[in-house]
Amino acid sequence: MILLICEGRGVFTKKEFGQNEFLLPYEGELLEKEPDVDDTYIFEFTFKGKPFWVDASKEDGSFGRLLNDDHIHPNCRPKVMEIDEKPVICFFSLRPLSSNTELVYDYGPGNIYPWRGKFGMLRNHQKNLTAVYLGMPQIL
Ligand SMILES: C[S@@+](CC[C@H](N)C(=O)[O-])C[C@H]1O[C@@H](n2cnc3c(N)ncnc32)[C@H](O)[C@@H]1O
Numbered sequence: 001m002i003l004l005i006c007e008g009r010g011v012f013t014k015k016e017f018g019q020n021e022f023l024l025p026y027e028g029e030l031l032e033k034e035p036d037v038d039d040t041y042i043f044e045f046t047f048k049g050k051p052f053w054v055d056a057s058k059e060d061g062s063f064g065r066l067l068n069d070d071h072i073h074p075n076c077r078p079k080v081m082e083i084d085e086k087p088v089i090c091f092f093s094l095r096p097l098s099s100n101t102e103l104v105y106d107y108g109p110g111n112i113y114p115w116r117g118k119f120g121m122l123r124n125h126q127k128n129l130t131a132v133y134l135g136m137p138q139i140l
Contacts, residue, residue, distance in 0.1 A: 007068045007115070010102045017097040023076055024103075026064035026089035028056030041065050047080050047087035054089060064091065069113060070104035077105055 017023060026043050031053045035042060041056040056065035067076070076091045091105065107113060 009066045010068050010104075011063045011066050013097050013099055013101045013103065015099055017093045019093055019095050021093045023091040023093055024064050025062075026054055026056065026067075026078060026091070027060065027062040028054040028058070028065060030086060031055055043078070043089055045078075045080055045087070045089065047082075052087055064089070067091065067103050067105055069107040069115070071106040071108075071113075071116065074104055074106045075101065076103050 011024075013023075028041070028043070032050070034044075034051075034053055035055045035057075037055065037057055043054040043056065045052055045054075056062070075095060075097060076093050078089045078091055081088045081090045091103065097103075
């Protein structure tokens with residue numbers, strides 16, 4: 001995990017991945033009712049026609065909750081998997097990824113993401129320049 005100037009924390013690969021490879025899960029509390037908390041770390045999805053939410057607001061040391069948004073050049077995507085009859089959100093690579101690549105996915109449509117303006121575009125082209133190391137990165 002690395003701290004970025006604009007986005008806060010971000011998750012980077014520490015090895016190569018092939019296309020469509022499993023990367024990591026989005027861990028948190030699985031809920032069948034919309035939680036009444038700040039939605040920063042809430043992942044909403046449908047499974048078997050029903051709405052679900054994963055509440056990852058707890059700082060539990062997991063990485064899935066720390067992936068940033070890039071709706072223009074996402075390099076991974078969340079997929080709803082079924083494990084023990086329960087839905088689990090797993091991220092898969094959209095293309096081969098080299099080591100030291102920030103994992104980013106498209107948070108979805110909407111005008112609710114303030115960074116998707118001028119500065120978001122700037123970031124997409126200057127990513128290498130805005131990344132700074134603060135502490136030890138962790139291995140995925
Ligand atoms: C699920 S968290 C991602 C991890 C977050 N960076 C952190 O440090 O905890 C979502 C939040 O990250 C930030 N974020 C995500 N993608 C971003 C982007 N492309 N540009 C700027 N901020 C972003 C926003 O503050 C957003 O509310």
